[in-house]
Structures are given as structure tokens and as C-alpha cells.
Amino acid sequence: MRDQPIIFAGLALFLGLITFPFWFNLARGQTARGPDIQRPGAQLQCAAPTDYMRTSHMELLIQWRDQVVRRNLRRVTAFNGKVFTASLTNTCLAQCHTNKAQFCDRCHNYSGVGTPYCWDCHNEPRAARASLAPAFTDLGSQP
Amino acid sequence: MSTDRRAFLTLAGGCALALAGRAARQALAAPQSSPAQSRRWAMVIDAQKCLQQEGCRKCVQACHQAHNVPAPAEPRHEVKWIWKEAFEHAFPSEAGEHLRESLRGNPVLVFCNHCDQPPCVRVCPTQATWKRAEDGLVMMDWHRCIGCRYCVAACPYGSRSFNWVDPRPHLASLNAEYPTRTKGVVEKCTFCEERLEQGRPPACVEACPKKALVFGDLRDPASEVRRLLRARYTLRRKPELGTQPQIYYIV
Amino acid sequence: MFMFEKAVVGSRRYWSWLGALAAVIALGAACYWRQFEYGLGITGLSRDVTWGLYIAQFTFLVGVAASAVMVVLPYYLHNAKAFGKITILGEFLAISAVTMCMLFIFVDMGQPTRVLNVMLYPTPNSIMFWDMVSLGGYLILNALIALVSLSAERKGVAPPGWIKPVILLSIPWAVSIHTVTAFLYSGLPGRSFWLTAILAPRFLASAFASGPALLILLCMIIRRLSSFDAGREAIQKLALIVTYAMIINVFFFLMEVFTAFYSGIPEHKEHFLYLFAGLEGHARLVPWMWTSILLAAVSLLLLIVPRYRHNERVLAAACLTVFFSLWIDKGLGLIVGGFVPTPLGTVAEYWPTPPEIAITAAIWAVGFLMLTVFYKIALSVRESLAAAYQEG
Numbered sequence: 148m149r150d151q152p153i154i155f156a157g158l159a160l161f162l163g164l165i166t167f168p169f170w171f172n173l174a175r176g177q178t179a180r181g182p183d184i185q186r187p188g189a190q191l192q193c194a195a196p197t198d199y200m201r202t203s204h205m206e207l208l209i210q211w212r213d214q215v216v217r218r219n220l221r222r223v224t225a226f227n228g229k230v231f232t233a234s235l236t237n238t239c240l241a242q243c244h245t246n247k248a249q250f251c252d253r254c255h256n257y258s259g260v261g262t263p264y265c266w267d268c269h270n271e272p273r274a275a276r277a278s279l280a281p282a283f284t285d286l287g288s289q290p
Numbered sequence: 291m292s293t294d295r296r297a298f299l300t301l302a303g304g305c306a307l308a309l310a311g312r313a314a315r316q317a318l319a320a321p322q323s324s325p326a327q328s329r330r331w332a333m334v335i336d337a338q339k340c341l342q343q344e345g346c347r348k349c350v351q352a353c354h355q356a357h358n359v360p361a362p363a364e365p366r367h368e369v370k371w372i373w374k375e376a377f378e379h380a381f382p383s384e385a386g387e388h389l390r391e392s393l394r395g396n397p398v399l400v401f402c403n404h405c406d407q408p409p410c411v412r413v414c415p416t417q418a419t420w421k422r423a424e425d426g427l428v429m430m431d432w433h434r435c436i437g438c439r440y441c442v443a444a445c446p447y448g449s450r451s452f453n454w455v456d457p458r459p460h461l462a463s464l465n466a467e468y469p470t471r472t473k474g475v476v477e478k479c480t481f482c483e484e485r486l487e488q489g490r491p492p493a494c495v496e497a498c499p500k501k502a503l504v505f506g507d508l509r510d511p512a513s514e515v516r517r518l519l520r521a522r523y524t525l526r527r528k529p530e531l532g533t534q535p536q537i538y539y540i541v
Numbered sequence: 542m543f544m545f546e547k548a549v550v551g552s553r554r555y556w557s558w559l560g561a562l563a564a565v566i567a568l569g570a571a572c573y574w575r576q577f578e579y580g581l582g583i584t585g586l587s588r589d590v591t592w593g594l595y596i597a598q599f600t601f602l603v604g605v606a607a608s609a610v611m612v613v614l615p616y617y618l619h620n621a622k623a624f625g626k627i628t629i630l631g632e633f634l635a636i637s638a639v640t641m642c643m644l645f646i647f648v649d650m651g652q653p654t655r656v657l658n659v660m661l662y663p664t665p666n667s668i669m670f671w672d673m674v675s676l677g678g679y680l681i682l683n684a685l686i687a688l689v690s691l692s693a694e695r696k697g698v699a700p701p702g703w704i705k706p707v708i709l710l711s712i713p714w715a716v717s718i719h720t721v722t723a724f725l726y727s728g729l730p731g732r733s734f735w736l737t738a739i740l741a742p743r744f745l746a747s748a749f750a751s752g753p754a755l756l757i758l759l760c761m762i763i764r765r766l767s768s769f770d771a772g773r774e775a776i777q778k779l780a781l782i783v784t785y786a787m788i789i790n791v792f793f794f795l796m797e798v799f800t801a802f803y804s805g806i807p808e809h810k811e812h813f814l815y816l817f818a819g820l821e822g823h824a825r826l827v828p829w830m831w832t833s834i835l836l837a838a839v840s841l842l843l844l845i846v847p848r849y850r851h852n853e854r855v856l857a858a859a860c861l862t863v864f865f866s867l868w869i870d871k872g873l874g875l876i877v878g879g880f881v882p883t884p885l886g887t888v889a890e891y892w893p894t895p896p897e898i899a900i901t902a903a904i905w906a907v908g909f910l911m912l913t914v915f916y917k918i919a920l921s922v923r924e925s926l927a928a929a930y931q932e933g
Contacts, residue, residue: 448589
């Protein structure tokens with residue numbers, strides 16, 4: 148019985164640690180409310196149904212990526228028959244998902260995906276981002 | 291059921307063999323859908339025309355800007371897709387005391403030769419680099435490259451660069467339409483395949499003020515490259531290695 | 542089943558040794574974390590010299606791993622009874638060495654998280670693919686053999702019959718791992734220093750010299766630290782193997798030198814000139830290469846003369862000189878020599894940076910840690926068997 152203080156202290160520590168996510172988020176004022184995302188406009192033609200995109204857009208991206216990079220088939224057909232010229236930066240982000248920070252990033256951060264390493268190489272379209280250098284001679288871009 | 295071990299193993303082995311045979315037959319029966327080779331892209335470089343404009347680096351600048359090629363601070367981390375190399379270094383077997391004055395010590399343009407028998411493709415363990423069937427380009431897949439640098443060791447021309455550090459901080463300017471690369475992958479000249487897709491010539495060819503770089507299809511007998519190859523004698527780098535480089539130099 | 546309980550009891554000396562190794566590993570791990578975040582630019586590698594210390598260690602250690610065959614072959618194929626007690630030591634050395642090889646490859650990769658791509662997209666025309674297959678297979682083979690043999694020994698029974706063909710398979714497999722590793726280099730048309738048919742034989746000869754030399758040293762250390770004695774006959778037989786292998790290795794090297802210099806072809810000569818005389822003022826590796834030559838010469842003297850070879854103190858010195866001579870020659874000498882001069886004829890020197898050295902030391906420490914634990918298990922099993930036999 149003389150171990151009682153130690154046992155209770157250990158229990159208290161354990162309870163504190165295991166409930167950490169709850170009281171820590173409460174203290175920070177974060178709730179379980181979903182990410183506040185700005186969806187792309189409803190009038191745009193979609194590459195796939197919304198629920199499919201929500202669950203499996205990475206599958207679509209990888210499929211299109213392999214088609215473009217490894218088989219040089221740049222014209223890809225969406226579920227509704229619409230044909231896109233596949234390019235993450237110049238099509239997906241430029242034509243529909245123009246708001247990477249308010250759409251893509253918010254959901255990724257919320258769900259703990261972090262920064263998908265796609266963005267290590269693929270850029271945001273020029274119009275959406277603050278330019279790195281004030282002016283540079285553009286010799287290689289699309290017209 | 292009662293069976294002994296030998297019978298069981300015989301049955302299991304037979305099933306495995308049948309399955310393997312079925313898979314093999316399926317693989318062989320499937321039509322090989324690789325596209326026939328319709329083109330063979332190549333380039334003819336007129337070294338003398340290039341030398342007419344001393345100190346010109348327009349092709350290098352065009353390429354490196356279009357493709358976000360970084361310029362790291364450390365010289366040993368240099369990344370380059372196209373550059374000027376002294377003639378004796380580009381063509382070591384031609385070096386000598388009586389080498390023509392106009393060539394001696396002077397620079398020539400070097401970059402990936404897009405060989406017909408590329409050793410880099412032979413050694414890549416993940417097929418992150420491969421020779422495209424329809425036009426002979428030696429391609430790079432930066433999603434798959436594991437950064438082992440076997441291709442760098444295999445290339446007899448020093449055409450390939452590895453990203454020793456994150457390239458993005460070392461970009462003077464960003465062409466947003468073309469991806470950057472990340473640290474840990476190998477990169478090289480791609481013959482501007484993204485521009486070829488749009489029917490445009492490579493950036494270096496377009497940028498050259500002297501039209502010293504001629505790009506074309508070797509399979510088209512009427513192309514400019516074929517005409518030049520018929521008319522002039524050309525050198526290729528280290529042809530004795532059997533790599534069949536597709537950059538031809540008029541010296 | 543793995544008898545690890547034998548490894549967690551030990552003397553103060555044992556735990557101090559493991560602690561020291563753990564400290565080296567921790568430092569290297571921290572450096573690797575930095576390398577993972579920053580990139581391989583933290584090493585001394587460059588656009589011209591793209592493989593260095595890491596791959597040099599890998600190349601050398603594949604040889605050490607393959608050398609287990611030098612005890613297994615005589616014992617299982619030629620009934621050399623003297624090796625019976627030390628085959629397990631050879632197999633554990635192989636396991637530790639192959640693990641080190643794989644770790645060195647891992648830390649050398651630019652995108653290590655993608656390492657599985659080699660298995661997801663198998664490429665039979667790439668020698669690196671086959672290298673992974675052969676190393677992986679060798680690791681599994683030796684782990685299985687060691688486990689089964691030691692378990693059987695502990696239970697006091699003969700090992701099961703099916704392990705015999707597995708052991709016999711490990712013999713050509715050992716030769717294959719080092720041949721495939723040599724093929725990584727000897728098939729590259731642009732690297733004239735490596736483009737030689739004798740590279741694979743040279744690799745095997747140096748492997749069969751350096752590996753058994755290390756095994757001899759390990760047996761001597763074990764004899765001091767425990768009651769296990771490999772026996773004078775086993776050590777002397779191994780010493781003879783080291784002697785012949787070293788002679789053949791030096792002979793092969795001299796063959797290379799002749800071809801390069803008598804033919805006079807610059808592309809062949811220049812790599813040797815860089816290593817042994819310096820090129821265009823760059824001579825960083827020259828003292829190292831000549832040290833390697835000197836050590837090789839001394840080792841041959843000490844090994845060939847029977848009076849020296851029979852003296853175990855002198856033999857220990859000979860084994861050390863063999864090991865370090867070949868470590869230099871097959872490590873930095875071979876790898877860096879292949880890249881300098883470049884295919885364009887230019888000279889760019891390479892020297893490892895401190896983080897690179899720390900990571901390398903850490904992987905060696907991992908190897909020694911594994912070796913220590915394995916040997917502790919094996920020797921504890923034998924000691925408890927011997928004790929039981931005494932009492933019984």
C-alpha cells in the first residue's frame with residue numbers, strides 16, 4: 148500500500164497523456180470542424196465525379212502521369228468524354244483548381260497528408276503565385 | 291483426405307507450373323502495343339557557325355531558363371543540360387599538336403547525345419530513363435528516379451547532372467509551366483520533348499542567332515539534317531564505343 | 542528461437558564496447574538525418590565524381606561477405622575438418638557484411654524513399670537489379686544457414702538434411718555476388734579504368750584475401766575474450782588462403798599496370814597516373830595509393846615466409862596490412878580512380894566530408910554491433926554446451 152502515491156501518479160500521467168489530443172486542441176481553440184475549402188466553380192467541367200475526386204484523385208493523377216510521362220499520351224479523356232491536355236500546373240491548377248491554398252492545401256493540412264511531394268517539383272501557375280523574380284525573359288513557356 | 295507429402299508437393303508444383311504457363315502465354319499473346327519507330331530525332335551542329343559569335347551563350351540560357359535548371363552555389367554541385375566544352379575535351383581522340391587552328395582550344399556545344407544504344411538506359415535499375423520507341427529520345431522520369439547515379443557513371447559523355455541539393459533556392463527565375471526537379475534525382479537534356487509535342491523546335495535551336503543548331507528527323511530523307519549529313523562530313527563523340535550518338539558535328 | 546537472450550547478458554567490457562558502438566551509430570544517424578534533409582550535397586561528391594566513400598565501402602564489403610565461402614567450401618566439399626568450428630563465424634561475418642553493404646547503398650541514394658522501385662519495376666538488363674537480387678538472396682541464405690546450424694548445435698543434434706543443399710548453394714552464390722558487383726563497373730563503356738575483363742577476378746582475389754584476413758583477426762580476438770579457440774590448424778589454413786589470394790590479387794594488379802602502360806593508350810594510363818603520380822597538379826590520393834602498395838608488399842613478405850606466417854603475432858600484423866591495403870585499393874582507389882579523369886579528360890578531385898565520414902563510421906559500427914551480438918550468441922551457446930558436457 149505504500150506504493151499507492153506512485154501508482155496514482157502513474158495513472159494520472161497516463162490519463163493525461165492519452166487525453167492529450169483532446170485538451171491540447173481545446174486549449175488551442177481548434178475544433179473538429181472540417182476544412183474550410185473554396186470549391187472550384189460549379190460551371191466548370193469536371194475531370195471526374197466529386198466523390199471519386201474526393202477519395203481517389205491521387206489515383207487519377209498517377210494514371211494520367213504515367214500516361215503522359217511514360218507513354219507520351221498527353222490527351223486524356225475524362226469520365227464525361229471531355230478531353231484534357233494533361234498537365235498538373237497548366238491544366239488542373241490553371242483551368243479548374245485555381246485556388247491551391249484555399250482548396251488543395253486546406254484539405255491536405257486538415258487530413259494530415261502534409262505537403263504532398265508533388266509540389267517539390269510541380270509549380271503553381273504563374274498567374275496565381277507571387278513571382279520569385281520581378282522580371283525575367285520568358286524564353287521557354289507556352290504561348 | 292489422406293495423402294503423403296510427395297503427392298502433395300507434386301500436385302502443388304504442377305498447379306504452380308500451370309499457372310505460370312498460363313501467365314506466360316497471356317503475356318506473349320497480348321499484342322505488343324509499343325508504337326513503331328516513326329521518327330529518329332537528331333541534331334547537326336555547325337561548330338564554325340557557333341564560333342562566329344564569340345562568348346555567345348544564348349542556347350544555354352534559353353534551355354536553362356525554360357527548364358528551370360538550377361545554378362547551385364557550390365561549383366561541384368553544378369547542374370547543366372547544355373554547355374560549351376573545349377574541343378579537345380569533347381573530342382579527346384582528335385586532340386593533337388597539329389589540330390586545326392580554328393578548333394584548337396575553342397568551345398563546342400555539348401549535351402545529351404540521345405544515343406541509339408544508350409548505356410545509361412541499359413544500366414538504370416528502375417527504367418527511370420528509357421529510350422522512347424517512337425522517336426528515339428532518351429527520356430527521364432523524375433517520379434521514378436531513385437538517385438543511384440548509375441546512369442551518370444554509365445554515360446561516356448558526362449551529359450548527366452545530379453541534384454546534390456534542393457534546386458529551387460538556386461533558380462534565378464522560374465518558368466512556372468515547366469516543373470523544377472527535386473534534390474536526389476538525375477537530370478539531362480530532354481530534346482525539349484514538351485516543345486516537340488507542340489510542334490516547336492528545341493529551345494536551344496530557336497535561340498541560336500547563327501542557326502548553328504539544326505534539328506530534324508533522320509528518317510525523313512528530305513529533312514535538313516539528312517541534307518547536311520549528305521553534304522558534309524561530320525564527327526560524333528566517341529563513336530567507337532558503339533553508343534550511336536545522334537548529335538553530329540560539322541567542324 | 543534466435544537465442545537473443547544470450548546477447549543481453551555480458552561483462553562490463555561487452556557492454557562498454559556495445560555502448561561505444563551505439564555512440565558512433567548515434568552520431569552517424571544524426572548526420573544522415575541532416576543528409577536526408579539537405580541532400581547528398583553534404584558529401585564531397587561532385588558532378589564529376591558521383592560515387593565515393595559510400596560506394597567504396599559497399600564494394601569492399603561485398604568482398605568480405607563473399608569470403609565466407611572460403612571456410613564453407615573447404616569444409617563441406619573437401620572435408621577440411623579444421624574449419625568445422627568456424628563456419629558459423631564466417632556465416633555471421635557474411636550477414637553483418639551484407640547488411641553493411643545494403644546500408645551503404647541506402648545512404649548513397651538520392652531518393653531513398655523510392656528504393657522499392659527497384660523491385661516494383663524489375664529491370665533485368667540492369668546489373669544493379671541483379672546486384673540487389675544476389676545480395677538479398679545471399680543475406681537470406683546465410684541467415685537461414687546460421688540459424689539452423691546454431692539451433693541444431695545448441696540442441697546437440699545434427700542439422701536437418703535439407704540445409705546441406707542450401708549450404709552448397711551458398712558457395713556459387715558467394716562467388717556470384719562479387720562477380721555481379723564487379724559487373725556493375727566492368728560493363729560501362731565510358732569508364733576505361735573499369736572496362737577490363739580482369740576486374741571480376743581481381744575482385745574475387747582481393748575478397749578472398751581481405752575476408753579471411755579479417756576472420757583470422759576475429760578468431761584471435763575471440764580467443765582472448767572467451768574460451769573459444771578456433772584451433773591452430775584452422776588459422777594456419779586460413780592464412781594459407783590469404784597468402785595465395787593476396788599473391789594472385791597483386792599479380793592481377795600488375796597485369797593491369799602492364800596493359801595500361803605498355804599499350805600507352807592515354808585513356809587507360811591516365812587513371813593510374815592520377816592515382817600513383819597525380820595528374821595536372823591533383824595528387825590527393827597518391828600517398829594513400831603508395832601506402833596501399835607498401836602494405837601489400839609487407840603483407841606478402843610476412844605471409845609467404847613460413848616462419849613469419851606460423852608466428853601468430855606476425856600473422857596478425859600481416860592480416861592487418863592485407864586488410865588495410867585492400868581497403869584502400871578496392872575502396873577509394875578503385876572508385877575514385879574510375880572517375881578521374883572524367884570521360885572528357887578533365888580532373889576533378891574528391892575528398893569525403895566530415896558528415897560523410899561520420900555516416901560511414903556509423904555503418905561500420907552497425908556491422909560490428911551485429912557481429913558482436915552474433916558472436917556472443919554463438920560463443921555462449923558453445924560455452925554452455927561445453928559446461929553441460931563437463932558436468933554431464
